[in-house]
Amino acid sequence: MKHLAIVPGDGIGKEVIAAGMDVLDAVTEISTFDYDGELFDIGADRYLKTGELLTDEDIESLKKKDAIYFGAIGDPRVKPGIMEQGVLLKMRAVFDQYINLRPVTSWFPLVPLKREVPFDMHFLRENTEDFYMGAGGEFGPSNGDCKLKVKRELYTLDIDLNVDAEPKDDFAFEIGFLSRKGITRFADYAFKYAQARGEDKVTLVDKANVCTHVYGMQREIFQQKADEYGMKLEFMFVDAMAMAMIVRPETFGTIAVPNLFGDILTDLGAQLQGGLGMGGSGNINPHGVSMFEPIHGSAPDIAGQGKANPIAAVLAAQMLLTNQGYPEEGQMLHDAVRHVLDTGKTTPDLGGKLKTAEVGKAIAEYVLNQKR
Ligand code: IPM
Ligand code: MG
Numbered sequence: 222m223k224h225l226a227i228v229p230g231d232g233i234g235k236e237v238i239a240a241g242m243d244v245l246d247a248v249t250e251i252s253t254f255d256y257d258g259e260l261f262d263i264g265a266d267r268y269l270k271t272g273e274l275l276t277d278e279d280i281e282s283l284k285k286k287d288a289i290y291f292g293a294i295g296d297p298r299v300k301p302g303i304m305e306q307g308v309l310l311k312m313r314a315v316f317d318q319y320i321n322l323r324p325v326t327s328w329f330p331l332v333p334l335k336r337e338v339p340f341d342m343h344f345l346r347e348n349t350e351d352f353y354m355g356a357g358g359e360f361g362p363s364n365g366d367c368k369l370k371v372k373r374e375l376y377t378l379d380i381d382l383n384v385d386a387e388p389k390d391d392f393a394f395e396i397g398f399l400s401r402k403g404i405t406r407f408a409d410y411a412f413k414y415a416q417a418r419g420e421d422k423v424t425l426v427d428k429a430n431v432c433t434h435v436y437g438m439q440r441e442i443f444q445q446k447a448d449e450y451g452m453k454l455e456f457m458f459v460d461a462m463a464m465a466m467i468v469r470p471e472t473f474g475t476i477a478v479p480n481l482f483g484d485i486l487t488d489l490g491a492q493l494q495g496g497l498g499m500g501g502s503g504n505i506n507p508h509g510v511s512m513f514e515p516i517h518g519s520a521p522d523i524a525g526q527g528k529a530n531p532i533a534a535v536l537a538a539q540m541l542l543t544n545q546g547y548p549e550e551g552q553m554l555h556d557a558v559r560h561v562l563d564t565g566k567t568t569p570d571l572g573g574k575l576k577t578a579e580v581g582k583a584i585a586e587y588v589l590n591q592k593r
Contacts, residue, residue: 222255222256222257223254223255223256223257223287223288223545224256224257224259224285224286224287225256225257225258225259225286225287225288225289225290225541226258226259226261226282226283226286226288226289226290227242227258227259227260227261227290228261228263228264228289228290228291228292229260229264229292230263230264230291230292230293230294230308230519231264231265231266231292231293231294231295231296231304231519231521231524232293232295232296232518232519232520232521232524233292233293233517233519233520233523233524233529233577234264234291234292234293234294234519235292235524235525236524236525236527236529236531236577236578237292237293237515237529237530237531237533237534237577238290238291238292238534239577239578239581240531240534240535240577240578240580240581240582240584241290241531241534241535241537241538241581242258242290243578243581243582243584243585244535244538244554244557244581244584244585244588245258245290245538245542246585247584247585247586247588247589248542248547248550248553248554248588250588250589250592251588251589251591251592252547252549252550254542254545254547254550258290259282259286261279261282261283263275263279263308264294264296264304264308265294265295265296265298265299265304268299268303268304268307269298269299274303274304274307274308274311275307275308275311275312275315280315283312283316283510284510286510287510287545288510288511288512288513288541288544288545289312289316289510289511289512289513290512290513290514290537290538290541291309291312291512291513291514291537292514292515292519292534293514293515293517293518293519293520294308294309294518294519295518295519295521296519296521297521306355310353310355312504312512313348313349313504313512314349316504316506316509316510316511316512317349317506317509318348318349318504318505318506318509318510318511318512319347319348319349319403319406319407319410319505319506320345320346320347320348320407320410320503320504320505320506320507321344321345321346321347321348321483321487321502321503321504321505322343322344322345322346322502322503322505322540323343323344323346323483323487323490323491323500323501323502323516324341324342324343324344324501324536324540325340325341325342325343325344325470325487325490325491325493325494325500326340326341326342326494327339327340327341327470327493327494328494328495328499328558328559328562331494331495331496331499331562331571332493332494332495333492333493333495334467334470334493338470338471339471340470340471340473340493341474342466342470342473342474342476342490343414343418343474343475343476344476344478344483344486344487344490345407345410345411345414345475345476345477345478346478346479346480346483346484346487347399347403347404347407347477347478347479347480347483348480348504349403349480350397350398350399350400350403350479350480351397351398351399351435351479351480351481352395352396352397352480352481353480353481354396354397354398356395356396356398357393357394357395357396358393358394359391359392359393359394360391360392361389361390361391361392362389362390362391363391397432397435397479397481398435399435399436399438399439399479401438401442404438404439404442404443405442405446407477408442408443408446408477409446410507411423411425411443411446411475411477412446412447412449412450412452413450414475415452415474415475416450416452418474418475420474420475421452421453422452422453422454422455422474422475423443423447423452423453423454423455423475423476423477424455424456424457424462424473424474424475424476424477425439425440425443425454425455425456425457425476425477425478426457426458426459426462426476426477426478426479426482426483426486427439427440427456427457427458427459427478427479427482428458428459428460428482429456429458430458435479436479439479440456443477459478459482459485459486462476462478462482462486463485463486463489466486466489466490466493467493470493487500487502487516488516491516491517495571496530496570496571497515497516497517497533498515498517498529498530498532498533498568498570498571499530499532499533499536500515500516500517500533500536501513501514501515501516501533501534501535501536501537501538501539501540502514502515502516502537502540503537503540503541503544505544511541511544513537513538513540513541513544514534514537515533515534515536515537516533517533527576527577527578528568528569528570528576528577529568529577530567530568530570530571530577530580531568531577531578531580531581531584532558532561532567532571532580532584535554535557535558535581535584536554536555536558538554539551539552539554539555539558542554553588553591554584554588556587557584557587557588558584560584560587561580561583561584561587564583566579566580566583567580568580
């Protein structure tokens with residue numbers, strides 16, 4: 222029995238997670254997978270009522286779970302950044318979910334490329350470091366001097382900034398940093414992941430020609446790991462990678478990418494495979510509690526109308542099953558998604574006529590039919 226935390230969050234998160242749970246329920250009917258789901262009321266509604274984001278109490282309860290099934294966060298009534306930082310990014314940081322796995326698969330006929338070549342790129346986005354640490358500040362005549370202190374489980378940094386620029390100006394800065402420890406565990410995961418997929422190469426994306434410090438160290442460590450694993454390492458600058466994803470996506474397998482570039486490239490990837498509604502993702506701590514979520518956000522403009530495509534949430538459920546030791550059941554969800562695409566049982570964004578819940582039911586029905 223797996224103990225799952227269910228965190229629908231805001232907007233369409235609620236609808237797509239409900240559909241995903243119908244599908245998970247179907248999986249319990251036809252396999253040895255079984256779960257109990259505890260619903261967590263974390264999101265904008267609660268925040269507006271109580272001011273709470275992700276509380277210590279939430280964290281204590283979530284710690285006891287095997288995995289978290291997460292919908293989306295973000296609400297127009299709340300200033301941008303508050304929910305994202307206070308819930309989603311905090312979740313990733315607190316549970317040290319250092320890998321963000323985002324597969325980009327050619328879901329024909331949704332792929333918007335002219336060439337019909339199948340591809341299956343697996344992005345591993347580093348999820349805890351780089352420009353996502355909130356390490357920054359403002360200084361200058363309007364703000365005075367700046368002393369920056371960054372505290373993480375991995376490190377404590379004390380930085381004194383005494384910039385004496387003429388003419389005196391106001392500055393704002395955001396520090397992107399990587400640790401040897403953080404890069405090493407990321408590289409290990411990437412090479413192991415590629416190996417498990419039967420590949421002999423990892424592609425590392427960076428901007429080492431400009432941000433030479435952080436990405437220089439990253440290259441050095443990845444190269445050591447490549448030698449250790451006896452595997453190939455390919456370097457790609459992020460700008461060139463954006464082009465290559467369009468012209469030759471079939472040449473990539475496992476792709477390791479730092480946090481910020483990974484955020485951008487995986488949205489491009491989501492569109493390549495058929496839209497944000499087709500992108501599932503896993504925030505993975507191989508030794509802790511992982512969290513599975515659709516890549517898309519809370520889409521407040523269509524929330525509550527049954528218009529949201531639940532496939533990304535179902536693909537997130539696939540990753541959850543695989544992560545929890547049920548890869549065949551996971552594959553079944555993948556096949557079920559293929560089936561609803563082939564039979565037009567989709568929401569209007571994919572050309573179908575069904576509501577969110579109906580797509581969930583169609584996928585669940587396919588799963589139930591797999592019972593032998
Ligand atoms: C994502 C999202 C988040 C991110 C936002 C909501 C903070 O864009 O999961 O890709 O940038 O990581
Ligand atoms: Mg993003």
